């Protein structure tokens with residue numbers, strides 16, 4: 185098990201509605217609000233954001249940067265696991281001419297239009313079937329989930345290649361949740377960012393443990409389940425998902441459990 189480096193820092197207010205952050209391994213910060221995670225990776229060559237959360241995550245980002253003695257100018261790039269609104273949130277507000285925006289070609293259009301995505305079933309059915317998710321969905325709305333502007337990619341991510349960001353993580357294309365969904369493996373801290381291809385909390389059902397996300401937000405669940413093998417990275421000591429807690433039980437076990445959980 186990997187020790188969590190610092191206790192979560194909650195910036196006041198109601199759990200779920202208020203942005204918080206923690207350093208999950210040295211140099212990797214988890215920023216979260218309303219059950220949505222994004223991450224800041226600190227490398228000697230600069231800072232990289234993995235996803236851009238909801239607009240309401242900005243407060244946590246400010247707090248982490250202050251903690252590091254850094255500014256927004258120090259963020260070299262944002263690499264997107266995919267183009268859904270809850271992963272693009274802060275991007276437009278942070279955008280500067282020197283900041284690179286990287287996404288897989290399959291999600292380039294979605295990054296510009298983060299609400300125009302394919303899904304298997306209506307998201308409206310899920311709060312009725314899983315009423316415990318309602319507070320989480322309200323928290324997302326409160327954190328301006330309905331007001332996310334798209335951004336244009338400045339570079340593309342290619343499967344199996346190192347991304348041109350500090351730390352040069354390997355890009356792992358995992359289509360299914362969206363067509364261009366990718367995970368990123370940073371060899372040095374040994375962390376695997378799994379985005380929404382493999383989460384430990386499904387915001388649409390409230391179910392916890394490794395799984396794919398419900399059809400309310402997934403384009404092709406069969407393909408998403410097939411893609412999981414791409415994450416079979418033996419050196420990943422921590423998996424960091426787009427929703428839910430970090431997973432330290434190894435990639436193989438996470439994949440096995442996600443397959444057993446199946447589709448919703």
Ligand SMILES: [Zn+2]
Nearest residue numbers: 268361380401
């Ligand atoms: Zn998503």
Ligand SMILES: [Zn+2]
Nearest residue numbers: 268270380426
């Ligand atoms: Zn998501």
